[in-house]
Amino acid sequence: MAAQQKALLLLSKGAPFTLGTRAIPKPGPGQVLVKIESAAVNPVDYYVEQAGFFVDAYPFVAGSDAAGTVDVLGEGVTGLQKGDRVLFQSVFTADRGTFQQYALADATRAAKLPKSLSFDEASTVPLGLATAALGIYGPIGPRGGAALTSPWAPGGLGKYKDQPALVVGGSSSVGQFAIQLLKLSGFNSIISTASAKNVDYVKAAGATHVIDYHTTPYPSLPAAVAGITSLPVPLVYDAISSEDSQKAAWAILAPRGNLVVTLQPSAAVGKPGEEGEDGKRVAHVFGNVNAPVNTAFGDGLYAALTGLLESGELKPNKVELLAGGLASLAKGTERVGKREVSAAKLVAHPQETA
Ligand SMILES: NC(=O)c1ccc[n+]([C@@H]2O[C@H](COP(=O)([O-])OP(=O)(O)OC[C@H]3O[C@@H](n4cnc5c(N)ncnc54)[C@H](OP(=O)(O)O)[C@@H]3O)[C@@H](O)[C@H]2O)c1
Incomplete structure (x- = not known):
């Protein structure tokens, strides 16, 4: 096996992505080396490139999401074999970044792919799913979740039957x-916001009502939601977390309800992990299953993941394939970071790098 691989490198803080080479890392105990077939872009990759967020040392390799084949097993790995098709999430260190041809993954948080799932589709899953799952079911804490019972825990499937929820x-x-x-948890109605052109995509995920945030701006959202359900709304997941969406979400939330935000909580919604007015709580999620505080949760999620993908209960995001291997991820990261991508995950093939 070759000792060197192609990688999209960040050489110093604020420097643009540069195509280069680096050593193929060796898996430690409990780890596997994965040959990456598909790598997907997330907004955090832009923050890593532009501002050095989460970078421990340069040269650094960004990229949180990947799917590929297990190439080398580290000591003590039992659940995986060479050649298994897997998806996995990175954590912020160069040997694990997915914008390269080979990366390390923790074996218990690498999920085998069902036959029906392509590498491209699988690569769209890890960070988005982790952020949603940790926000809804992760424990309460300063960077925690709403602590609901997950669908893969005993008694969790359908537990919140017919309670309404909002996903911004x-x-x-x-x-x-x-x-x-939320659908697996039994929530119904599931109300969401999106552009009108994406209503079908959002309904296909399980939303029962989709509100166009362009024609119903966030200050008008509480009235729009009240027009759909008169029940108290115990859970709001705000994936956008702008000032005005958080304000609307907090107003809609029922007493003792939980709001999950993906960006810094606004002053309007209280302090993460603490009870605010009427016993409401905000959770500021940290969507990484490999962060030491989240690994036990991540093991549970990944133990259930292959089955959820196989049954179709969890579906990947829509894929937009980037041509040009690793180099294409530079422009792709800029498009995602500048919010120019709608209803799709950008995916590249590191092995097709010229
Ligand atoms: N805390 C964490 O650990 C963590 C983890 C992951 C992500 N995040 C953050 O969470 C956010 C979402 O990440 P992502 O990867 O899911 O983003 P993404 O897929 O790149 O988001 C793009 C989508 O945002 C929608 N959008 C933009 N403005 C909107 C608004 N005002 N209301 C409703 N929808 C709007 C667009 O919808 P339309 O095209 O339909 O308009 C578009 O489809 C980002 O800010 C990201 O940085 C945080």
């Missing part, structure tokens, strides 16, 4: 997974 940003990657998980 249903066509976003995170929003798509939040809707699907």
Whole structure:
């Protein structure tokens, strides 16, 4: 096996992505080396490139999401074999970044792919799903979740039957997974916001009502939701987390309800993990299953993931394939970071790098 691989490198803080080479890492105990066939772009990759967010040392390799084949097993790995098709999430260190041809993954948080799922589709899953799942079912804490019982825990499937929920940003990657998980949890109605052109995509994930946020701006959302359901809304997942969406979400939330935000909580919604007015709580999720505080949760999610994907209960995001291998991820990251992508995940093939 070759000792070197192609990688999209960040050489210093603020420097643009540069195509280069670096050593193929060796898996430690409990890890596997994955040959990456498909890598997907997330907004965080833009923050990593532009501002050095989460970078421990340069040269750095960005990229959180990937799917590929297991190439080398580390010591003590039992659940996987060489050649298994898997998806996995990175954590912020160069040997695990997915904008390269080979990366390390923790074996218990690498899920085998059902035959029906392509590498491209599978690569859209890890970060978006982790952020939705940790936000709804993760434990309460400063960077925690709403602590609901997950559908893969005993008694969790359908537990919140016929309670209404709101997902702000249903066509976003995170929003798509939040809707699907809330459906598995039994929530109904599931109300969401998106552009009118994406109504079908959001409904296909499980939303029962989709409100166009262009014609119904967020200050008008509480009235629009009240026109759909008169029941109290115990869970709002705000995948967009702008100032005005958080304000609307907080107003819609029932007493003792939970709001999940993906960006910094606004002053209007209280402090994460603490009870605010009427016992309402906001959770500021950290959507990484490999963060030490989240690994036990991540193991549970990944143990259930292959089955959920095989049954179709969880579906991947829509894929937009980028031509040109690793180099294409530079422009792709800029488009995602500048919010120019609607209702799709950008995916590239690292092995097709010239
Ligand atoms: N805290 C964490 O750990 C964590 C993890 C992952 C993501 N995030 C953050 O969560 C956010 C979502 O991430 P993502 O990967 O899901 O993003 P994404 O898929 O790139 O988001 C694109 C989507 O955002 C939608 N959108 C934009 N403005 C909107 C608005 N005002 N109302 C409703 N929808 C709107 C667009 O919908 P239309 O095209 O339909 O208009 C578009 O489909 C980002 O800010 C990201 O940085 C945080």
